[in-house]
Each structure stands twice: as C-alpha cells, then as structure tokens.
Amino acid sequence: MKKRRFVLLFAIFLFCVAQVQAQWDVLFSRSWTARTYYNPSFAGETDKIQVSGTYKYLWANIENAPRHIFLSVDMPVEFWGLQHGIGIQTFSNAIGNERNSLLAAQYTYKQKFGKGMLNIGVQAGTYALNFDAASINLSADSAKNNRKIIKANLTDKKTVDLNAGISWTTNNFHIGAAVMHINQPSFYFIPSENTANDSTFSKIAVSYNFMAGCNITAFHPLFEIQPAVLLLTNFTDTRLQTILRMVYNKNYSAGASWNGNEGYSFFAGAVIENVEVGYAYDLYLSGIGKNSGGNHEVSFRYRLPIELFKRNPMPYKSIRLL
Template identity: 70%
Template sequence: KSLDLNAGISWTTRNFHAGLAAMHLNQPSFYPLRSPGPPENAKADSIHSRIPLSYNFMAGCNINVFHPLVEIQPMALLMTSLTDTRLHTAVRMVYGKKYSAGVSRNGKEGCSLFAGAIIKNIEMGYAYSMYTSGIGKGSGGSHEVSFRYRFPIDLFRREPMPYKSIRLL
C-alpha cells in the first residue's frame, strides 16, 4: 500500500463548469505481487512498478429542468497519461445545489454510480464502479469516498463604490 497524491483546480459559474487536475503527483510505486516486498529470489527492481503522472480535464453544463431546484449536469472527463487517452461521460442530477446523484460510462471499461452532498463548504461523495472488461472485471467493483473543500473566491465581484449626491452637499 502506498500514498497517492493528486491536485486540481476547478472553475464554476451558474451554467458551466471546467477543471484541470494532475494525478499521481508523487508517482507511487508498488509490488504487483501479494507479498509486502520483493521476493527474496528476485532482483529488487524487477517487479517494482510505478504509477505514471497523468492529467485530467473536465467540462460540463447545468440545465434547469421541470423544477427550479433540480438541475441536470451532463459532463465529460478527458484523461491522459500522454501515452493513453480516455474519455468518460456522465450525467448528474443535483437537487437544491446540495444533494447529487448520477451515472457515468467509463469508456469500454464499465460504468459507475455516484452520490454526494455539500455541507457548508465541504463536498462529500461516494462512488461504486462496476467493470465490464479489463483487469477489474473479476474484482466485483470498487468503492471510492471523496472529500473536497470549496474555497469561496470572489474575484469578479465588485465592491460598491461610495458616492455623494450633489443634492446633499
């Protein structure tokens, strides 16, 4: 088991969102065998693997539907490690800008179900991925829990300018 570090930034307006992220910043290494270290009869680096640095770009839009509190958010995620590129698509439903749930298609690998909630500036999420091909097909799926802090940045909001009326002078 090893620590895997990721970082990203996102930009959200009322009707559009986009983001960039770098995954596996520390390029964690692991041994693909079940033992905690290299077997005694193998060279230390012969079975040692490293997860390569990869980049993600996401974009989507917000569509208000039948109820003012409900939004449908179609989105796309482009993932690349500069040797392999994949496109994932998703549709998320958001209720009251606080609760969300959705489904995604992970290229040819499978699909995911996810849900989340926002409490103050902390966004929490859960996802379950089901694999239909590849190495994860026999695994029974995977679970993911995420936490994100949302920094309030008011870069484009103008402060009201003080003024004096000439009638009152």
Template identity: 50%
Template sequence: MEKRRFSFIILLLLWSLAHLQAQWDDPPGQYWAVKGYFNPSFAGETEAISATALYRYGWTGIENAPRQFYLTTNMPFEFFGRRHGAGLVVYNETVGKLRNSLLAAQYSFKKEIGEGFLHIGLQAGLYDLHFDAGSKHIFEDSIQYRKGTLRVNPTEKQPIDLSAGISWTGKAFFAGVSATHLNQPRFYTQADSLSADIQSDSARSSIPRSYNFMAGYNIHLFHPLEIQPTVWVQANRDKTLVMATLRMEYNKKLSGGASWSNDGYAFFAGAVIRDIELGYAYGSHTSGLGKNSNGSHEFYLRYNFPLDYFKPKRQSHKSIRLL
C-alpha cells in the same frame, strides 16, 4: 454557444477512446469532488475556503486491494490588487503493507475574462514511494481457489513531483487542461520481488506524465432541478481513460447520477446536511484488473468555510459616557 462548444469537445474526446490498462493513477468515480488534485489551476476557484476528503476502497474481493485517500483544501486571496488561489493536496495509496504518499502545495493566478475567470496553476510536491503503482498485477493463488492477490514491485524513493494546469470557469461552464507528473519522477524497483525468488534484480521505472482534460456544464431545467454533465479524459504515453458523468442536483441539497468509462460504470448519490456535503459511489469494473473484483466503494465529505470565518469578530461595547 457554450452548449455547442461543450458538445463538440465531448465528441472529439470520445473519438480518442482507447483500451484502459493498468496505470499509475487509479481514478476515483467521483472525480469532480477532487478535481483540484488533477488540475492545480482550480485552486481558489470559489469565493470560500474549501476542504474535501475522499476515501476509495477499490477492487473489493481481491487481497491487498488498493485503498486511496485524497484531501484537497484551497482558498482565494488578493495580493497587490490581483486575485490568486492557494491549495494543499494530500494523497495516500496503500497496497497491502506498502504505502505511497504525496504532499503538494498549489498556486493559481486568476484573471477575469468575459463572464468568467482564467486560471493558471502550478503544483510542487514530494512523493514518498514504497511501491511502483504502475506494476499492479493479479496473482492467482492455487491454494486459495479463485482468490486473487494484488502484487506490486516495491521501491524506496522520495522524488519531487511537479504539475501544471490552465482552466476557465464561468457561471455555468468550466473547462481545464493539465499535465501531472511533469518531471516524470524516476526510481528503481525490485522487479516482481513479491512473487519471485530472486529479489536482487532491480529495474528503473518512472511515474508517467499524464494529460488531463475536464469540462462540465450546469443546465437549469426548472427550479430547483439542475443537470450537470461532466467529462474527464486522462491520457499518458500508452493509456487513455474517458469518463462521462451525468449528475442531477435538487434544491442544492440532494444529488445523484451515474458515470460511464472504458473501465466500467458507477452510480452515486449525495446530500448536504448542515452545510456539510456527503457522497457515496459504487463502481463496477468491466475491464482491466478491477474486472476480477466485486467492485469499488467511495465516500467523500466536503465543507466550505466563508472567507471571513477565521477573522476576529468585533466585540460590541458601550461607551462609559452613556452609563
């Protein structure tokens, strides 16, 4: 039943495929590693304290190419006999000397339903904006032949950013929907000031509200090999991204696979070394601004702490009566 449901959802979402253009959130190829960034309801989904860091060096070969850093941490906890989750998100994106940063807190309510859990999550954070990420464009430098330079419209603003999501996780299947940038934070930019002579003109802009759907299934072929297909759809008012991933995992220690999207494709591999999970991905872009680049590189690191890791350990002692 779950397999049929997953296949139907994938076909339905692939039908909605549209051409990808420049967008505010440039998606990482290993999106499943930081899925809590796109849906706060995944906070506390496992029975451990989880911390993940992902670094993406996008569009190599282009001057001022964007670089992104994601840090997500989350943990489950109980309060008044109910299960909950809490998380923290840190995000940085740089273009040249300009930087956008987000610091956000997450909360999720967990309720057991059937053989899994229903999660309802909220996120509230503060953006520190210094450029309009939706204004990215390639400027062809005639002096430096065939070398493009990424340009953006700068701004100065610290708006509040809100997100919400809902998901269901079971033993082998998960699915979730979310809305990020719910309040569509608004700001003013200096229109094309990095390449224009007139820098006094300003334009009103906003971070577009985005809708995300993510689902995955864990197929046990034979021990210890598993196949984990995943699909992610991100859409806003005029852009849609569809990404399908096939990931294989061997003995919970080695992994690898490939992803396809309407922006290009990516290949990745990973390993678990002494409880630390490492991953690398290379992405090639066939459309959008990235097609003029030499591809993108990603690295991520994850570590899961047991829930009792930070609890004080009981010290053994002997009774003086036995001495």
C-alpha cells in the same frame, strides 16, 4: 491578444510530450469533488475555504486491493491588488501493507477573462514511494489455494513531483487541462526472489487530463442537470469518464457515469449541515475488476466562509468630557 497567445502557448506546453507507461493517476467516481487532484488551477475556485476528501476502495473481493485516500484544503487570497488561490493536499495509494504518499502545495494565479476567470496553477510536492503503481497485477497465491491477490514491484524512494494546469471558470461552466508528473520522478525496483539481482530503473510517466462541465437548469427551477467529462491519458493508457448528474434544490443529487470499456459508476449525495457527502459504486464490465465485487467510494466537501476567520473591526468610540 497577448492573453490569448499566452493561453495557447501554455496549452501546447501541457500536451507536448508523450509517454508510454501505465497510469499512476486515479479515476475518482465523484471526480467533481476532487478537481484539485487533477488540476492545481482549481485551487481557490470558490470565494470560500473548501475542504474535501475522498476514500476509494477498489476490487473489494481481491486480497491486497488498492485503497486511495485524498484530502485537500484550498482558498482564494488577494495580495498586491491581484487575486490568487492557494491549497494543500495529501494523497495516499495503498496495496496490502505498502503505501505511496504525496504531500503537495498549490498556487493559482487568477485573472478576469471574458465572462469568467482564467486560472493558471502549479503544484509541487514530495512523493514517498514504496511500490510502482503502474506495475500492479493480479496473481494467484499458491499458499492460499490460488486465491487471487494484488501484487506490484516494490521500491523505497522519496522524490519531488510537479504538476501544472490551466482552467477557465464561470458560475455555471468550467473547463481545464493539466499535466501531471512533469519532472517524471524516477526510482529503482527493489529486487525480489522472482527477479534478477540488479535493481531496475523506472519512472512515473507524464500524464495529461482534460475536464469540462456545466450546470443546466432543467424543467423546474429546483432541478439542475450537471453533465461533465474527464479524460486521463499518457497516450498509451487512456481513460474516459462521462458524467450525468441530477441535482434537486442544491441539496440532493444522483446520477451515473460511463467509464469507457471499464464499465459504469452510480452515485448519490446529499448536503447535511452544510457538508456535502456522497457515495459511488463502480460496476466493471472488463479487466481485473469484472469479478472483484466492484469499487466503493465515499466523499465529502465542506465550504466555510472566509469571514469566519477574519477579525471584526473594533467599534469606534469617542470619549468626551462634558
């Protein structure tokens, strides 16, 4: 009973504050390979060391188009007779020559709960900010025959960024909720020739996410259907991704997702020498991306047995004088 009450109170904490700014957070097309980006409680989710990465290139035909790079390593650990998860991740968001960079560490407390594992995770990191990701806009560059170009308000700040999340996982199901940018990192815009001389104060708004997914054995034992959903919101800007993925023999996959009013994503992947690699293409139906040539995304995921890094016990030798 106490466990359930704690879970309920923690979930209320995650969703108790509403903000009214555009989102800083990225909607990855192959989001299942980047769960720890959204929710630190997925660190140490498997019994292996997991290395994953994603590169996303938005709006390919527009100058200064955003580029996102995400890399993470996580693993389970055990100490004091309890199970835990730890991880480290880097994330960078760039437009033109400007880049925001995050380096963060994650910790997860894991507890057996029902038929699965209850995970409560926290993340703390340092954000080096050079532009306001919420201010990205599409402008016409008069010096280049009014060619479309991406611009944003510039800044120069290093700040702390805090996340927290909770999840419940089994072999064939996962569900989780998280809050990002709990401390609302603040910064000032650098004045430009088109703005007033005074710097303008801003902050990264608190955002929330919810995800769930499962594995369903289909019409043949070698086929699995893996539906999933991901919701990102700050209660002003909401983005919904619904995923339908088909996996054959655990080595080949393909599928599509609906990304709300933005459009659709199509993806495929394969496992090659124990490395899962994949590609996704986003087709826009509205917004900046409609006439941009779409988004391209590549990702990988590699899982290593922890035993590879453990020392083998020395064989016992008995020496006798006969």
